[in-house]
Amino acid sequence: MSTQYSKYDSVAFENFSKKILNELTQDESLTMTLSAEETLFSRISKARVRQITNVAQASIDYVYIKGNKTLSFTLPYKAFEEDVDLALKKLKISREWIEKLPDDPYLVRPAFYGITKEENLNALPSNDEMLSGVLDYASHVDLAGMFASGDIVRATINSAGQFHWFKTRNFYLDYSLYNNKQKAVKSLFAGSTWDALALRENIKDSELKLSLMDRDSKIIERGSYRVFLAPSAVAELLGTLSWGGVSMGDHQRGNGSLKSLWEKTKHLSPKFNLTEDFSLGMSPRFNDRGEVAASSMPIIENGLLKNFLTSTRTSNEYKVETNFATDWEGMRSPVIKSGSLARENILKELGTGLYLSDLHYLNWSDRETARLTGMTRYACFWVEKGEIICPIQDLRFDESFYSIFGDALVDLTNYSEIIPNTGSYSQRDVGGSKVPGILLSEFKFTL
Amino acid sequence: MVNLKNLLNSLNTEADYISLRSVHHHSVSVGVRNEILEGVSSSEDNGLMIEVMIDGQIAYGATNSFELSEVKRCAEVARQSALMAKRFGLFPLTHQERPKVIGEYKSPASRGMDHFKPSEITDLLISLTGQMKIHDHIISRTANFSLIETHSHYVASNGSDVHQKIIRSTISLSATAASDKGTQRRTFGDEQSAQSGLERIDRAVLLKASQKIADEALALLEAPECPTETMDLLLAPDQMFLQIHESIGHPLELDRILGDERNYAGWSFVKPSDFGTLHYGSKLMNVTFDPTVVGQNASYFADDIGAIATREYLIKDGLLERGLGSLESQKRLNLPGVSSQRATSWNRPPIDRMANVNLEPGHSTMAEMLSTIERGVFMQTTRSWSIDDYRNKFQFGCEHAQLIENGKLTTIVKNPNYRGITAPFWNQLKMVGDKSTYQIGGLTNCGKGEPNQVIHVGHASPACLFSKIEVFGGGK
Numbered sequence: 001m002s003t004q005y006s007k008y009d010s011v012a013f014e015n016f017s018k019k020i021l022n023e024l025t026q027d028e029s030l031t032m033t034l035s036a037e038e039t040l041f042s043r044i045s046k047a048r049v050r051q052i053t054n055v056a057q058a059s060i061d062y063v064y065i066k067g068n069k070t071l072s073f074t075l076p077y078k079a080f081e082e083d084v085d086l087a088l089k090k091l092k093i094s095r096e097w098i099e100k101l102p103d104d105p106y107l108v109r110p111a112f113y114g115i116t117k118e119e120n121l122n123a124l125p126s127n128d129e130m131l132s133g134v135l136d137y138a139s140h141v142d143l144a145g146m147f148a149s150g151d152i153v154r155a156t157i158n159s160a161g162q163f164h165w166f167k168t169r170n171f172y173l174d175y176s177l178y179n180n181k182q183k184a185v186k187s188l189f190a191g192s193t194w195d196a197l198a199l200r201e202n203i204k205d206s207e208l209k210l211s212l213m214d215r216d217s218k219i220i221e222r223g224s225y226r227v228f229l230a231p232s233a234v235a236e237l238l239g240t241l242s243w244g245g246v247s248m249g250d251h252q253r254g255n256g257s258l259k260s261l262w263e264k265t266k267h268l269s270p271k272f273n274l275t276e277d278f279s280l281g282m283s284p285r286f287n288d289r290g291e292v293a294a295s296s297m298p299i300i301e302n303g304l305l306k307n308f309l310t311s312t313r314t315s316n317e318y319k320v321e322t323n324f325a326t327d328w329e330g331m332r333s334p335v336i337k338s339g340s341l342a343r344e345n346i347l348k349e350l351g352t353g354l355y356l357s358d359l360h361y362l363n364w365s366d367r368e369t370a371r372l373t374g375m376t377r378y379a380c381f382w383v384e385k386g387e388i389i390c391p392i393q394d395l396r397f398d399e400s401f402y403s404i405f406g407d408a409l410v411d412l413t414n415y416s417e418i419i420p421n422t423g424s425y426s427q428r429d430v431g432g433s434k435v436p437g438i439l440l441s442e443f444k445f446t447l
Numbered sequence: 448m449v450n451l452k453n454l455l456n457s458l459n460t461e462a463d464y465i466s467l468r469s470v471h472h473h474s475v476s477v478g479v480r481n482e483i484l485e486g487v488s489s490s491e492d493n494g495l496m497i498e499v500m501i502d503g504q505i506a507y508g509a510t511n512s513f514e515l516s517e518v519k520r521c522a523e524v525a526r527q528s529a530l531m532a533k534r535f536g537l538f539p540l541t542h543q544e545r546p547k548v549i550g551e552y553k554s555p556a557s558r559g560m561d562h563f564k565p566s567e568i569t570d571l572l573i574s575l576t577g578q579m580k581i582h583d584h585i586i587s588r589t590a591n592f593s594l595i596e597t598h599s600h601y602v603a604s605n606g607s608d609v610h611q612k613i614i615r616s617t618i619s620l621s622a623t624a625a626s627d628k629g630t631q632r633r634t635f636g637d638e639q640s641a642q643s644g645l646e647r648i649d650r651a652v653l654l655k656a657s658q659k660i661a662d663e664a665l666a667l668l669e670a671p672e673c674p675t676e677t678m679d680l681l682l683a684p685d686q687m688f689l690q691i692h693e694s695i696g697h698p699l700e701l702d703r704i705l706g707d708e709r710n711y712a713g714w715s716f717v718k719p720s721d722f723g724t725l726h727y728g729s730k731l732m733n734v735t736f737d738p739t740v741v742g743q744n745a746s747y748f749a750d751d752i753g754a755i756a757t758r759e760y761l762i763k764d765g766l767l768e769r770g771l772g773s774l775e776s777q778k779r780l781n782l783p784g785v786s787s788q789r790a791t792s793w794n795r796p797p798i799d800r801m802a803n804v805n806l807e808p809g810h811s812t813m814a815e816m817l818s819t820i821e822r823g824v825f826m827q828t829t830r831s832w833s834i835d836d837y838r839n840k841f842q843f844g845c846e847h848a849q850l851i852e853n854g855k856l857t858t859i860v861k862n863p864n865y866r867g868i869t870a871p872f873w874n875q876l877k878m879v880g881d882k883s884t885y886q887i888g889g890l891t892n893c894g895k896g897e898p899n900q901v902i903h904v905g906h907a908s909p910a911c912l913f914s915k916i917e918v919f920g921g922g923k
Binding site: 090178296364373423447 | 480486489490491494504506507509510512520524527529536557566571587625629632706707709710713772791796798831834835837842859864894896897899901921923
């Protein structure tokens with residue numbers, strides 16, 4: 001039934017780590033952070049296998065401190081005895097390098113943040129069985145995307161005695177369906193337990209949505225329109241906030257995007273509430289240093305800034321309080337509070353305007369005014385008097401965050417969707433977001 | 448060092464074809480902000496990709512262990528995946544898409560990792576940020592260095608044997624100025640990754656660049672917004688690199704045209720029938736795929752399936768000639784392509800990528816181009832970028848701009864942006880700069896693929912003049 005994974009386990013990692021930590025002298029300290037995965041990736045086009053790849057990989061980031069100096073190094077972790085030799089050899093070189101480096105005035109020393117172990121290892125069918133299930137059922141549609149399944153590990157241990165271990169087993173089918181006009185709908189089927197019936201329902205639902213895309217597309221003139229943004233589109237907007245939007249360090253260094261909110265010269269809608277909420281259970285609460293963030297922390301409350309994400313290094317430099325963010329100070333488990341708009345009232349409340357299911361390739365066009373640009377993508381429709389009329393040709397928008405989640409925010413849906421991270425640059429991501437849809441009185445399109 | 452040929456011979460995997468590709472990355476990076484060392488880090492990554500073909504179906508297995516037992520396990524997993532997947536295969540492959548190739552490549556770098564001394568680089572970067580400390584309004588000054596050595600070895604059951612050793616380095620700088628008039632940032636070097644080592648470090652050049660970006664960031668604080676109007680647009684090479692990358696490179700990738708990328712990076716407005724017929728740009732437009740440029744960021748001997756690298760025209764005199772796709776995509780489309788099936792590392796299968804995609808120089812000097820402009824704007828250095836999934840509607844922002852009035856560069860303007868649609872934009876290409884305006888660059892962060900892959904690419908371009916482009920500034 002279940003694929004057996006045994007390569008990366010907590011006892012082996014802890015035993016290996018102790019062999020390295022035991023070699024430290026009194027004025028040295030070390031933090032070791034493990035990222036590991038055993039994943040099947042299957043790239044799918046036209047509901048056929050384009051490429052199929054099995055990856056077993058693990059690496060450890062080491063942060064080494066001697067006196068008031070620090071440096072870091074990353075090495076592969078093979079779960080073999082040779083790992084010890086490689087790490088000790090690198091430690092020897094690091095001792096030579098560090099002597100000539102300057103002190104770090106904002107040094108973050110390892111501390112004891114407790115010992116935790118969390119493993120979510122539900123039994124899944126074999127990869128073959130799951131992938132065959134997808135491809136057999138989807139054989140009648142043009143499906144493109146990625147099926148991934150397997151184990152992911154995040155762990156950190158340090159010379160102060162702290163040890164955190166997080167291992168999860170899950171799968172996702174991140175896909176889109178296409179009609180013969182090259183119009184598409186997007187969906188995601190993900191989880192940690194396999195339900196073949198639910199998979200079929202998910203694909204069937206996408207087929208139904210795709211049938212709406214058969215009508216001829218309407219060309220929409222540039223200008224401002226009333227719009228509804230579905231949860232997946234809102235998740236894209238939220239993702240951009242992690243690029244300098246909610247980072248204390250970025251704002252201190254002049255690279256932040258919500259400067260006016262920080263300085264209280266602007267505010268967002270009182271309906272907008274954003275929280276970093278680890279109760280979603282998709283991301284470990286500990287960061288690379290092993291610091292454990294609060295289970296829930298408001299970032300924006302009733303349209304006003306409550307907390308930027310602040311790492312301990314930023315805290316040391318700018319004398320502000322840390323909330324144990326990662327050094328990157330991006331969101332790991334963001335949740336936008338839902339509102340009062342019921343699913344059945346979305347089109348009626350939209351009236352005449354645009355229903356946008358997804359957005360694509362967002363970037364700040366002007367950080368100073370929190371202006372974002374990006375494209376509409378997938379199932380986006382022209383709506384008249386509460387009825388979907390036809391799909392649209394894709395549009396470019398350029399709009400300020402202060403309008404989207406401020407003056408133009410009419411309501412948020414009374415339901416939310418959980419959207420797991422499916423990124424896999426170098427390794428599979430963990431984490432995700434929980435967001436509602438939003439109804440806006442205006443949204444500016446420029447091309 | 449593991450003998451890969453012996454390892455291959457030790458495998459008893461039943462398959463029509465099998466290859467091993469080992470990749471060893473060794474990198475160091477140093478970062479300094481406001482004269483404080485932010486980090487010295489080094490990284491080693493070493494692993495193996497096993498490729499197995501059975502009845503035309505390929506499957507991959509990747510592991511970071513070279514132990515024979517683990518490699519055998521990994522090969523068997525790949526074999527099982529090939530057997531399972533062949534019932535669902537998208538298209539059958541043959542030995543023709545895995546040619547026998549033997550060769551070697553080495554970057555022209557002379558001073559690699561063995562010469563790296565962290566304290567020397569740290570001292571240099573501290574002095575560079577110190578050079579930017581020209582005013583209290585310069586609140587953030589950064590200098591970053593990276594050096595990467597990549598050694599790959601590819602052997603296959605058809606006798607292929609390719610060693611490639613690539614050394615790349617970059618130094619990038621930034622100066623952020625802030626006052627009650629806003630915040631402005633200037634950078635240097637982000638787009639200048641190259642196949643060179645420590646020998647490329649020229650302290651005098653870097654100090655001059657530090658001073659220049661700090662001066663310009665300060666000047667931008669006082670500058671008016673870029674106007675909103677349709678005018679002539681002169682782009683510097685450091686912005687042309689992005690323009691080429693997003694609106695020529697990506698749409699010409701054959702795997703996008705085939706639809707493999709539809710669910711992630713997107714499709715392309717280019718259709719298979721456009722090759723040989725589409726006037727992509729004006730007759731001044733000549734674009735090459737050229738992994739043979741000495742020292743450019745994405746030069747190599749052969750791609751990761753064994754296709755030998757050659758220089759080819761993608762667009763000649765404005766006409767689209769060929770796409771960016773290697774032997775697999777060429778076979779599926781029955782179109783000519785290039786040697787460009789590349790993987791970011793040992794843990795990813797190779798896919799169609801750019802390598803060095805260069806806009807060839809024309810015949811106009813900078814002075815000649817300026818003299819033809821009654822009203823226009825000269826933009827430099829990428830700040831913001833976004834383009835649709837068919838690579839049509841783009842909007843790009845730059846760090847620095849200067850108005851051009853009656854043939855002269857005049858007022859500096861801030862927050863410059865422009866937008867357009869790919870083919871009409873390139874058909875508005877009015878003048879192409881000569882070799883005196885030509886620069887060679889390289890990017891480190893081209894993202895694509897499922898699973899995701901980021902890879903090094905190279906771009907080279909002269910300054911170019913486009914007519915009647917929508918430009919606009921920042922603000923509400």
